[in-house]
Amino acid sequence: MTEFFPDVEPIRFAGPDATDEMVFRRYERDRMVDDKPMCEHLRFASAYWHTMRNPLSDPFGVGTAQMPWDDGSDSIDNACRRARAFFEFLEKCGIDHYCFHDRDVAPEGDGVVASERNLDAVVEVLAEEQARTGANLLWGTACLFTHPRYVHGASTSCLVDVFAHAGAQVRKAMDVTHALGGAGYVFWGGREGYSSLLNTDMKRELDHLARFLHMAVEYKHQIGFKGAFYIEPKPKEPTTHQYDSDAAACLNFLREHDLLEHFSLNIETNHAELAGHAMRHELQVSRMAGALGSIDANIGTPNLGWDTDCFPGNLYLATEVMLEVLAMGGFTTGGLNFDAKRRRESFEPRDLFHAHILGMDTFAAGLEAAAAIIAEGSIDAFISERYASWDSELGRRIESGEATLSDLHAHASSIGEPAVVSGRQERLESIFNRFIRG
Ligand code: XLS
Numbered sequence: 039m040t041e042f043f044p045d046v047e048p049i050r051f052a053g054p055d056a057t058d059e060m061v062f063r064r065y066e067r068d069r070m071v072d073d074k075p076m077c078e079h080l081r082f083a084s085a086y087w088h089t090m091r092n093p094l095s096d097p098f099g100v101g102t103a104q105m106p107w108d109d110g111s112d113s114i115d116n117a118c119r120r121a122r123a124f125f126e127f128l129e130k131c132g133i134d135h136y137c138f139h140d141r142d143v144a145p146e147g148d149g150v151v152a153s154e155r156n157l158d159a160v161v162e163v164l165a166e167e168q169a170r171t172g173a174n175l176l177w178g179t180a181c182l183f184t185h186p187r188y189v190h191g192a193s194t195s196c197l198v199d200v201f202a203h204a205g206a207q208v209r210k211a212m213d214v215t216h217a218l219g220g221a222g223y224v225f226w227g228g229r230e231g232y233s234s235l236l237n238t239d240m241k242r243e244l245d246h247l248a249r250f251l252h253m254a255v256e257y258k259h260q261i262g263f264k265g266a267f268y269i270e271p272k273p274k275e276p277t278t279h280q281y282d283s284d285a286a287a288c289l290n291f292l293r294e295h296d297l298l299e300h301f302s303l304n305i306e307t308n309h310a311e312l313a314g315h316a317m318r319h320e321l322q323v324s325r326m327a328g329a330l331g332s333i334d335a336n337i338g339t340p341n342l343g344w345d346t347d348c349f350p351g352n353l354y355l356a357t358e359v360m361l362e363v364l365a366m367g368g369f370t371t372g373g374l375n376f377d378a379k380r381r382r383e384s385f386e387p388r389d390l391f392h393a394h395i396l397g398m399d400t401f402a403a404g405l406e407a408a409a410a411i412i413a414e415g416s417i418d419a420f421i422s423e424r425y426a427s428w429d430s431e432l433g434r435r436i437e438s439g440e441a442t443l444s445d446l447h448a449h450a451s452s453i454g455e456p457a458v459v460s461g462r463q464e465r466l467e468s469i470f471n472r473f474i475r476g
Pocket residue numbers: 139179224226270272306334345377
């Protein structure tokens with residue numbers, strides 16, 4: 039087999055005190071946490087677009103990433119070689135899943151048919167490599183934001199012909215996701231939003247988006263694709279306002295258009311931050327609606343304010359994320375996809391490994407901390423106790439819908455001023471911190 043990363047041995051677990059450069063200190067794939075091994079709790083995925091296709095450019099400078107396996111051309115040969123390099127990377131990192139956009143893996147051709155032919159050629163290699171390594175597709179998606187035709191959006195474009203192109207692209211991306219046994223399919227509305235309301239018919243665009251998603255659901259049934267459909271909220275960037283702005287907006291949109299039963303959400307940390315929410319808030323809003331599907335595990339740079347897609351190295355945040363994942367009973371089709379890129383300064387191939395090791399160890403530690411916090415139980419016990427008054431007869435009658443405002447009036451008049459108690463936030467933060475260990 040070709041060695042694309044000759045300097046890197048498969049990454050092994052070496053224990054929390056190891057100081058070697060290329061080892062896991064916290065992620066031990068077969069180690070049981072409660073009822074499942076770590077790898078099943080975490081279901082790590084690498085993002086093809088960042089790992090293989092991100093040149094690490096920024097608005098002021100060209101790409102710096104060294105990719106010796108890539109000749110820089112748009113040839114199918116190059117695309118196939120890149121795919122082989124990617125699977126060698128997954129194998130050496132011990133990552134079981136991956137995600138891609140159609141245009142990451144294969145170049146766009148001259149017209150729909152030529153693009154589909156290109157994609158089919160590379161998908162053959164992906165299928166072969168999946169069989170060879172045992173890696174699986176966590177989700178596929180279509181890139182509906184890079185090509186200039188999508189300048190005004192894809193399914194929310196003002197031009198019906200562009201809507202048709204988007205439909206053709208999604209149809210094919212679903213076909214190949216299905217053929218590769220994908221566990222899910224993501225809709226991220228890259229340019230489904232607006233830059234100015236002066237030129238926008240928002241109602242019409244939103245109705246078109248809903249129609250587009252209904253067509254996708256119909257097609258899903260037609261081809262027998264059983265994977266999950268996810269919407270990925272993001273409030274802005276590249277557009278000034280994106281329709282899928284946060285979890286609550288997505289859930290409202292899905293409900294309003296009779297789509298909720300067909301979709302769950304793929305929540306990304308950096309997008310939550312851009313929306314002005316804590317990641318845990320977005321996860322909890324989704325979970326409460328039974329719609330927490332998958333996670334794009336990255337982290338932002340709060341003092342910058344755009345989607346910097348950093349690798350997640352924040353233990354506290356990873357613990358919060360894993361508390362939500364455990365609270366929903368674990369992932370089913372979803373997983374933790376590192377939708378993350380190295381910094382422009384980390385341009386060597388081995389930095390790809392460092393970056394993923396950071397993310398994997400961070401989430402392994404987060405998983406262990408979350409499981410320990412739940413087992414110890416004092417935070418959950420505090421919350422139950424905090425709401426215990428609702429377990430009274432009055433609380434029961436209110437929650438079940440029996441009590442009226444007049445009942446409340448009678449009760450409040452008879453009891454005098456209620457005694458309030460402390461929320462103990464700082465005490466709870468101290469308890470939480472006891473479990474954080476890198
Ligand atoms: C961009 C999004 C994108 C989606 C997939 O901000 O995170 O990468 O995950 O289209």
